[in-house]
Amino acid sequence: MLPNLNEARKRTNNIVNTIKYVKDSKYSNIGVGKKYYIKTYGCQMNVHDSENIKALLEEMGFSEVYRMEDADLILLNTCAIRENAHNKVFGFLGRVKHLKEEKTSIITGICGCMAQEESVVNEIKDKYKWVDIVFGTHNISELPKILSDSIKNNKQAIEVLSVEGDIVEDIPVKRDSNYKAWVNIMYGCDKFCTYCIVPYTRGKQRSRSPKDIINEVKNLVKDGYSEVTLLGQNVNAYGKDLSLNYYMGDLLKDVAETGIPRVRFVTSHPWDFTDDMIDIIKKYDNVMPYIHLPLQSGSNRILKLMGRRYTKESYLELFNKLKTIPNVSITTDIIVGFPGETEEDFNETLDVVNTCKYDSAFTFIFSPRIGTPAAKMKDDISLEIKNERLQRLNDLVNKYANINNQKYLGKTVSVLIEDKSNKEGYLMGYTDTMKLVNVKCDQKYLGKIVNVKITDVKTWSLTGEIVK
Ligand code: 5AD
Ligand code: SF4
Numbered sequence: 001m002l003p004n005l006n007e008a009r010k011r012t013n014n015i016v017n018t019i020k021y022v023k024d025s026k027y028s029n030i031g032v033g034k035k036y037y038i039k040t041y042g043c044q045m046n047v048h049d050s051e052n053i054k055a056l057l058e059e060m061g062f063s064e065v066y067r068m069e070d071a072d073l074i075l076l077n078t079c080a081i082r083e084n085a086h087n088k089v090f091g092f093l094g095r096v097k098h099l100k101e102e103k104t105s106i107i108t109g110i111c112g113c114m115a116q117e118e119s120v121v122n123e124i125k126d127k128y129k130w131v132d133i134v135f136g137t138h139n140i141s142e143l144p145k146i147l148s149d150s151i152k153n154n155k156q157a158i159e160v161l162s163v164e165g166d167i168v169e170d171i172p173v174k175r176d177s178n179y180k181a182w183v184n185i186m187y188g189c190d191k192f193c194t195y196c197i198v199p200y201t202r203g204k205q206r207s208r209s210p211k212d213i214i215n216e217v218k219n220l221v222k223d224g225y226s227e228v229t230l231l232g233q234n235v236n237a238y239g240k241d242l243s244l245n246y247y248m249g250d251l252l253k254d255v256a257e258t259g260i261p262r263v264r265f266v267t268s269h270p271w272d273f274t275d276d277m278i279d280i281i282k283k284y285d286n287v288m289p290y291i292h293l294p295l296q297s298g299s300n301r302i303l304k305l306m307g308r309r310y311t312k313e314s315y316l317e318l319f320n321k322l323k324t325i326p327n328v329s330i331t332t333d334i335i336v337g338f339p340g341e342t343e344e345d346f347n348e349t350l351d352v353v354n355t356c357k358y359d360s361a362f363t364f365i366f367s368p369r370i371g372t373p374a375a376k377m378k379d380d381i382s383l384e385i386k387n388e389r390l391q392r393l394n395d396l397v398n399k400y401a402n403i404n405n406q407k408y409l410g411k412t413v414s415v416l417i418e419d420k421s422n423k424e425g426y427l428m429g430y431t432d433t434m435k436l437v438n439v440k441c442d443q444k445y446l447g448k449i450v451n452v453k454i455t456d457v458k459t460w461s462l463t464g465e466i467v468k
Helices: 005-009 044-059 083-102 118-127 140-153 210-222 248-256 275-283 300-306 312-322 343-356 383-406
Strands: 018-020 035-040 073-078 107-112 133-135 157-159 167-169 180-184 227-231 262-266 290-292 329-336 360-365 412-420 426-431 436-440 449-457 462-466
Touching: 035 044, 044 073, 044 107, 044 140, 044 180, 044 227, 073 083, 083 107, 107 140, 118 157, 133 140, 140 157, 180 210, 210 227, 210 248, 227 248, 248 262, 248 275, 275 312, 300 343, 312 343, 329 343, 329 383, 343 383, 360 383, 383 449, 412 436, 436 449
Parallel strands: 018 167, 035 073, 073 107, 107 133, 133 157, 180 227, 227 262, 290 329, 329 360, 436 462
Antiparallel strands: 412 426, 412 449, 426 436, 449 462
């Protein structure tokens, strides 16, 4: 089955059912004694999908290796959001091909968002005939069958569903961390911002049932996890596709009440952010005062062309409300060089950055994605100008990131210690405002939330020591 962008654009009225994944023991021996290597590109959603893929492979007997040269199965879980994500994957495929020529028994596969793109799959069929399996974001749970069929038939197997199907619960998961966990609360996106490929590659919005989400979090609490991140492309719209009269504010409250030490959520769209959510963030200490609120552009003209459904003024109004959350840190995403963006439009963006003084921002040059409306818009701004705007924007973003971090000097903050730091004798972790902190401390603090006094401040990190 090949993907089809026209099909993917459709929003069907089909009822979304929830089905349970059941392990089929007929696939249990396929990977025994074999090793897999998986490389993940893109957002947290993809990182979490890879955690499911790893567990599915381990159910089949495979074990994980971290060097692709050691693997019998190499999988690339891809991202389609911008052209450079594509280029990275095709670049990496060159290295994989080289290995496959040396050891023909290696199985190679491509999955994730690029596999949902018609043009990419056509390219794989034509130019990358040696790639063994291709599957999409809607049929991850069928990996054991796809893999087994490909081995049996010994020919390229492409299994990509254009339109999403049911929500599959109980897919096994091999989490990367013992302390922090990703929890999907919804799949897909119906916003169709004109530049964005996600509504095509991830399908229509489907919220998981509140019960399934809360049970997952309760189990994580039992297993000793300290932090959960509720994941969705547009989490504030959670529940709008269910007829339960139960929305993001309700979910956040119920998750906070499970007693998980920390909970946060990404990503928010300014359109659906309710006062109820703000009240819950203020009321519950374990809801982290950290909000990622993509701006994309500060120009009303460009926002309209982007199909963002808000204005600079309404964005700032929401931003000011969010600023009433004590100690809150707010980050954003900005695209420069959208088709037709003038110097005045760009200055409007800089103006919002000067007003909001973000803690941090991810900044991108517009990248046309085949099949999206913006890819067809007239784009006569040179790459040179786009690069120059990006540079000016980044300079401003860095300035405010540094100013915001300076406020932490001498303060005591709570940090979840999660890993070794690059700095000798230090571990690293994040504050509840998502500031990276290098902490001078002993290994025994791994996985613990500790009080840290900040002794040094840089633009992108803090340094500190534990206080009792
Ligand atoms: N070009 C550039 N940036 C994009 N983003 C999404 N689509 C594109 C595109 N076509 C950015 C947006 C989004 C973030 C995840 O990626 O800023 O918020
Ligand atoms: Fe893409 Fe986010 Fe817009 Fe959805 S809300 S279309 S994921 S940018």
